[in-house]
Amino acid sequence: MLPTTFEEIFITKTGELTMKLTINKLIKEAIEFCKQESNITHDELIGVTDGKAVGTYIEHKFEEYLKNKYDVTIGSSAKGIDLPDRHINTDIKVTSIKKPQSSSSFKSIEQKIYGLGYNLLIFIYEKTDINNNCYLDFKHCMFLESERSGDYNLTKILRKMIELGAKEADIIEILKDNDIPGDEEALKILAQRIMKNPPKQGYLTISNAFQWRLRYINAINLEDEIQGVYTYEEYNGKEDDEYQTPLFFTDEICNYLKNELEINPNIIIEPTCGIGNFIKSASKTFPKSQIYGIDIDKEKLNKIDSTIPNIKLINENILTFKFNHFDKKNSFLIIGNPPYFTKNKLSKINAKNKTDLKVLTNNENIDISEYILPNIIDEFKNTKTTLAFLCKTKISRNVFIKLVRNKIEYSFIKQININSPKIYKIKEDTCLFIIQFGGKTLTDKTCKVSEISNPSKRLYEFGFVEDKFYSNIDDIPPIDGKCELEWRHGVKHDCAKIMEFTLENNQLINKNYEPVNIEKTLIYPLLKSGQLKKPIVDETSKYVLITQKKIKQDTNYIKTEAPKTWKYLKDNKEYFDKRKSSSYTNTPEFSIFGIGDYSFKKYKVAIAGFCKNPIFSLVTGDKTFMLDDSCYFLSFDDYDTAYITMLILNSELVKKFLNHTAILDSKRPFSKKLLKRIDISKCLELLSYNDLKNTEENLELKAYINEDKYNSYKKQFE
Ligand SMILES: C[S@@+](CC[C@H](N)C(=O)[O-])C[C@H]1O[C@@H](n2cnc3c(N)ncnc32)[C@H](O)[C@@H]1O
Known part of the structure; x- marks a missing residue:
C-alpha cells in the first residue's frame, strides 16, 4: 500500500521507511483483517470454548497484522489500552455474537456522560468448528469514537431534555435519578457543563459498579444519524454480486461432491470465482485437477493465493467469455456462486455491461444467473460434466424447467437447500443445484430436494407429471383440471x-x-x-x-x-x-x-x-x-x-x-x-x-x- 502524503512516512532508527497508522487506516485495516480472517481456518482454536482465549488470539493476531504494516505502539494490560499512541488512543475489544458484551473498568462518573476518553475497536465474531477445522466468521467490526462511548440511556435522556429546553434543576434531578454520585454542588457543576456542552449519543451501558457493556445492537442499527460509529457493513457496502461463500462451506460442498457423487474431474472451472474460496477447497479436495477461476474483478483475483498448485486465473467478463477453448474430451466440474443482479439493478462492476446484458437476455429483466447457467449447460451438455451452483431456488427451478422444455438430457439432478441467513446473511431461499451430464439419461422429469444438513434424505420432489408442473409431486390431490367458473x-x-x-x-x-x-x-x-x-x-x-x-x-x-x-x-x-x-x-x-x-x-x-x-x-x-x-x-x-x-x-x-x-x-x-x-x-x-x-x-x-x-x-x- 502506498502512502498518500509525505507526513505519513516515518524513518525508523534503523533507517527503514514505515507508515504512520491513522484512525482512517485503522478502520480500513480492521475491515480487511475481518475479511481475511473470515476466509481462513483457525485450527489453534478447535474445541476452545473460552471467549477470553478466543479474544486474546484475535487481538494478538490483529496487533501483529498492524505491526507488519505500520509504525504503531502496542500497549500491554499493565500500560492500559491496546493502541495507546496519542493520535490512535484506541482499545481493542473482541466479543462473540452469542454473548455480545464486554466489560472493563472506568475511572470517573463523567465517562458515563462524555465517554471513556479513548476509542474502542470492537470485533464481533461467530466461531464454528466443523470436521476438525475452526472458522471465525466476523459478523461486525465497529469503531466507536471516544465521544460515543458514554452511557446509552443517560445520554439519550439528557440530549432529549436539552432539546426540549430543560432547566438546570431538571438535569440535576435526572442525574440523581440515575444514581450519579456527588453532592449538590458537584451535581450542579456537572449539570451546568451538560447544558453548555451536551453529550453525544453514547453506545455503552455503564453500570455504577464501573463496568460497561456495548449497546452494540443500537450502534449497528445506527438509530440516529451519527458520525463516529463505523461498522463493517457500512464500509463493506455489499453489492448483490459480492456475496463470497465462506471457506467452511466451500469445503463442505467439495467434500460432498467427491464423497457422495464420487466425481473425479480433470478440469474444474469456477466461472465467477471472486476471492476464490471454491478454488481453495477444490484444490484440497481434487489435488490432481487443473483449476480455472474467472472473474471480472481483478482486485478479487489478486487476493487469491497464487501458490495454490494447478490454478489459472482469468480476468474476464463471464457474459462474453468463450468456453469453447476447453477440450471437451475432459471431465469437468463447474462450480460456484454466480452473481445476483438483473439488467435493471446492475452492480457497479457490471455497469458498463448494460448493452451486453440487454442483448444477451433479450432485454428481459431476468436474474443474470438465469442467463449464465443455461449458457454453461449449452456448452457442456454433451460432455462428462458436473455442474454445482449455489443459486436462488427460483433460479434452479427455472433452469430445470428450461432443461426439460428444451429436451436436454441429464444423468443426475438435485436441489439441496441451504441455510442462506447463516451463510450469506440473506433471507432469500437458496440452494446448491447439481446437474450431471454424460451418464445414463434420467427419464423422470423431476428434481429431488433435500437439505444441506442431510443431503441424502429426500424431502420432496418437484417437476413435471403428465406435462404439468408441480412444486411437489408427492400425493397430488386429483382435482387438477379446468375451473368451470371464470377467475x-x-x-x-x-x-x-x-x-x-x-x-x-x-x-x-x-x-x-x-x-x-x-x-x-x-x-x-x-x-x-x-x-x-x-x-x-x-x-x-x-x-x-x-x-x-x-x-x-x-x-x-x-x-x-x-x-x-x-x-x-x-x-x-x-x-x-x-x-x-x-x-x-x-x-x-x-x-x-x-x-x-x-x-x-x-x-x-x-x-x-x-x-x-x-x-x-x-x-x-x-x-x-x-x-x-x-x-x-x-x-x-x-x-x-x-x-x-x-x-x-x-x-x-x-x-x-x-x-x-x-x-x-x-x-x-x-x-x-x-x-x-x-x-x-x-x-x-x-x-x-x-x-x-x-x-x-x-x-x-x-x-x-x-x-x-x-x-x-x-x-x-x-
Ligand atoms: C456472488 S460472488 C461469488 C464469488 C465466489 N464464487 C464465491 O462463491 O464466493 C459473484 C462474483 O461474480 C463476479 N462477477 C460479477 N459480474 C461478473 C461478470 N460479468 N463476469 C465475471 N465475474 C463477475 C463478482 O466480482 C463476484 O466476485
Whole structure:
C-alpha cells in the first residue's frame, strides 16, 4: 500500500521507511483483517470454548497484522489500552455474537456522560468448528469514537431534555435519578457543563459498579444519524454480486461432491470465482485437477493465493467469455456462486455491461444467473460434466424447467437447500443445484430436494407429471383440471393518488391527502390483498373511483352523470397523463382495466395473489366491493353459491393441491393460471357435505351450510 502524503512516512532508527497508522487506516485495516480472517481456518482454536482465549488470539493476531504494516505502539494490560499512541488512543475489544458484551473498568462518573476518553475497536465474531477445522466468521467490526462511548440511556435522556429546553434543576434531578454520585454542588457543576456542552449519543451501558457493556445492537442499527460509529457493513457496502461463500462451506460442498457423487474431474472451472474460496477447497479436495477461476474483478483475483498448485486465473467478463477453448474430451466440474443482479439493478462492476446484458437476455429483466447457467449447460451438455451452483431456488427451478422444455438430457439432478441467513446473511431461499451430464439419461422429469444438513434424505420432489408442473409431486390431490367458473383479476388504474380514497368523518380524502367533494355515484368500496385475511370480508376503509363499466367505454358520460367527478378528473389529468403503461394509449380519457360486468356482481370469492399463505374470502357489501389488481376473484349473483365455493376453496383438499402446485418463492405464488386449474366438479366428487361442514367450523364461521344447500350447489356442476 502506498502512502498518500509525505507526513505519513516515518524513518525508523534503523533507517527503514514505515507508515504512520491513522484512525482512517485503522478502520480500513480492521475491515480487511475481518475479511481475511473470515476466509481462513483457525485450527489453534478447535474445541476452545473460552471467549477470553478466543479474544486474546484475535487481538494478538490483529496487533501483529498492524505491526507488519505500520509504525504503531502496542500497549500491554499493565500500560492500559491496546493502541495507546496519542493520535490512535484506541482499545481493542473482541466479543462473540452469542454473548455480545464486554466489560472493563472506568475511572470517573463523567465517562458515563462524555465517554471513556479513548476509542474502542470492537470485533464481533461467530466461531464454528466443523470436521476438525475452526472458522471465525466476523459478523461486525465497529469503531466507536471516544465521544460515543458514554452511557446509552443517560445520554439519550439528557440530549432529549436539552432539546426540549430543560432547566438546570431538571438535569440535576435526572442525574440523581440515575444514581450519579456527588453532592449538590458537584451535581450542579456537572449539570451546568451538560447544558453548555451536551453529550453525544453514547453506545455503552455503564453500570455504577464501573463496568460497561456495548449497546452494540443500537450502534449497528445506527438509530440516529451519527458520525463516529463505523461498522463493517457500512464500509463493506455489499453489492448483490459480492456475496463470497465462506471457506467452511466451500469445503463442505467439495467434500460432498467427491464423497457422495464420487466425481473425479480433470478440469474444474469456477466461472465467477471472486476471492476464490471454491478454488481453495477444490484444490484440497481434487489435488490432481487443473483449476480455472474467472472473474471480472481483478482486485478479487489478486487476493487469491497464487501458490495454490494447478490454478489459472482469468480476468474476464463471464457474459462474453468463450468456453469453447476447453477440450471437451475432459471431465469437468463447474462450480460456484454466480452473481445476483438483473439488467435493471446492475452492480457497479457490471455497469458498463448494460448493452451486453440487454442483448444477451433479450432485454428481459431476468436474474443474470438465469442467463449464465443455461449458457454453461449449452456448452457442456454433451460432455462428462458436473455442474454445482449455489443459486436462488427460483433460479434452479427455472433452469430445470428450461432443461426439460428444451429436451436436454441429464444423468443426475438435485436441489439441496441451504441455510442462506447463516451463510450469506440473506433471507432469500437458496440452494446448491447439481446437474450431471454424460451418464445414463434420467427419464423422470423431476428434481429431488433435500437439505444441506442431510443431503441424502429426500424431502420432496418437484417437476413435471403428465406435462404439468408441480412444486411437489408427492400425493397430488386429483382435482387438477379446468375451473368451470371464470377467475378474474381486480381493477387496474395506475393512478392511486387520484383514484383511491379513505373516508374520514364522511369526507373522502385522496392519496395526496386532499379532501375531495365529488358525487358518490362512481365511488366503490375497495379491498386490497392485505385485507383478504378472513373467510368473510364485508368492511373496508378504502374506496376507489370507477370510471368505466367495461373496457374502453367512452368516459364522456361522466360529464353529465357526475359533473363534480368529471371536474375532479380533469383537474388532475396530469396524473393520468403520467401513466407509463402503453395499454393506456389510444383509450378514452381516465380509462381503467380489469373491469366488466363481473366487477359489479354483488358477491365475490377472492384471493391475494402475492401472499404465501392465503385464504379465500367471500367479499360482499351494500355497494359492490372492488378488488385491486393484486387480487383474483370469482363473481356470483347469489350468496349461497359464493359461500359454498368459498368453503370448497378453503378445504384441506384444495389447500393441499395449492401447496403442491404453487411456487411459493415466486412473485405471485397464486397466479390466475394456477387458480384456473382447480376443477370444482372434481372437488365435489371428493368433498362430502361433512367435509364442507368441517371447513366451516375450522374457519370459525357461524353454521350456515346445510345438506339442501350443498345438494343444490352440487346440481349446478352436474
Ligand atoms: C456472488 S460472488 C461469488 C464469488 C465466489 N464464487 C464465491 O462463491 O464466493 C459473484 C462474483 O461474480 C463476479 N462477477 C460479477 N459480474 C461478473 C461478470 N460479468 N463476469 C465475471 N465475474 C463477475 C463478482 O466480482 C463476484 O466476485
